[in-house]
Amino acid sequence: MTKGRLEAFSDGVIAILITIMVLELKVPPHGQDTWGALLLKMPGGAPSPIATLATYALSFISLAIYWNNHHHMLHASTKVNGAVLWANTHLLFWLSLIPFTTAWMGGTRFASVPTAAYGGVLLLASIAYLVLQHTIVRSEGPDSILAVATGHDRKGRLSAALYALAIPTALFFSAAVAGMIYVVVALVWLVPDRRIERALAARHRREDDRHAHDAVG
Numbered sequence: 001m002t003k004g005r006l007e008a009f010s011d012g013v014i015a016i017l018i019t020i021m022v023l024e025l026k027v028p029p030h031g032q033d034t035w036g037a038l039l040l041k042m043p044g045g046a047p048s049p050i051a052t053l054a055t056y057a058l059s060f061i062s063l064a065i066y067w068n069n070h071h072h073m074l075h076a077s078t079k080v081n082g083a084v085l086w087a088n089t090h091l092l093f094w095l096s097l098i099p100f101t102t103a104w105m106g107g108t109r110f111a112s113v114p115t116a117a118y119g120g121v122l123l124l125a126s127i128a129y130l131v132l133q134h135t136i137v138r139s140e141g142p143d144s145i146l147a148v149a150t151g152h153d154r155k156g157r158l159s160a161a162l163y164a165l166a167i168p169t170a171l172f173f174s175a176a177v178a179g180m181i182y183v184v185v186a187l188v189w190l191v192p193d194r195r196i197e198r199a200l201a202a203r204h205r206r207e208d209d210r211h212a213h214d215a216v217g
Contacts, residue, residue: 003080006088007071013092014067020099021056024106055106055118058182059098062122065189066095066129076145077136084139087132094125115178116170122182123163130156159185 070091080088101118108114130153137147150156162185170178 003074003077006080006085007074010070010088010092011067014063014070014095017096017099018060018063021059021102024099024103025052025056051109052103052106055102055110058179058186059102061186061190062182063095063098065186066091066125069129069189073133073136073146076149077140078144079139080136081139083135084132087128087135091125091128091132094121094128097121098125110175110179112170112175115175116167119163119166119170119178119182122185123160123167126156126160126163130160155188159188 077084098121101114101121104114105111105118133146133150133153133156137144137150140146162181166178166181169181
């Protein structure tokens with residue numbers, strides 16, 4: 001089974017999720033045309049535009065990180081099977097809840113329960129990503145490019161641990177601190193991850209050397 005349809009479907013779902021979040025952005029009502037209108041809660045209980053924009057930016061970056069790493073993961077794989085399809089669907093399910101928790105957290109100006117729920121979705125999405133990665137490695141073998149590149153994937157496990165820490169932090173200590181944890185995780189992943197690219201380049205060099213040796217021989 002080829003991976004083209006899986007990648008195209010996943011790209012489409014992530015694009016739709018970003019579109020849904022964009023549609024949640026509302027401009028201040030007529031007459032609210034000052035900087036204060038962006039910072040303060042709007043009349044009628046409407047959320048602050050700056051809070052909505054901040055949560056949108058964080059979620060946009062998070063979805064972009066998933067899209068980028070998902071692309072590299074599939075680029076390093078050669079085929080997909082039924083288990084990979086279901087693992088990928090599992091990941092997309094949790095990603096599909098990001099617009100809901102984004103709107104909830106932004107609409108309540110980072111209240112504790114919505115902020116914890118947001119972290120819960122990010123935690124389950126990070127676990128689902130690790131499951132998908134493990135499923136592909138199990139399908140392709142321990143010597144596959146993805147297996148060599150990711151190893152024990154301490155970066156992914158650390159991200160999940162930080163999300164798990166942020167949930168009780170939001171509930172029992174400070175939603176603002178939990179939000180800072182979400183931002184830290186996003187910043188960590190914004191640093192380009194070259195593991196798969198390096199593994200692919202090393203594999204290509206070995207193949208080129210082998211072909212050159214066979215040609216000489």
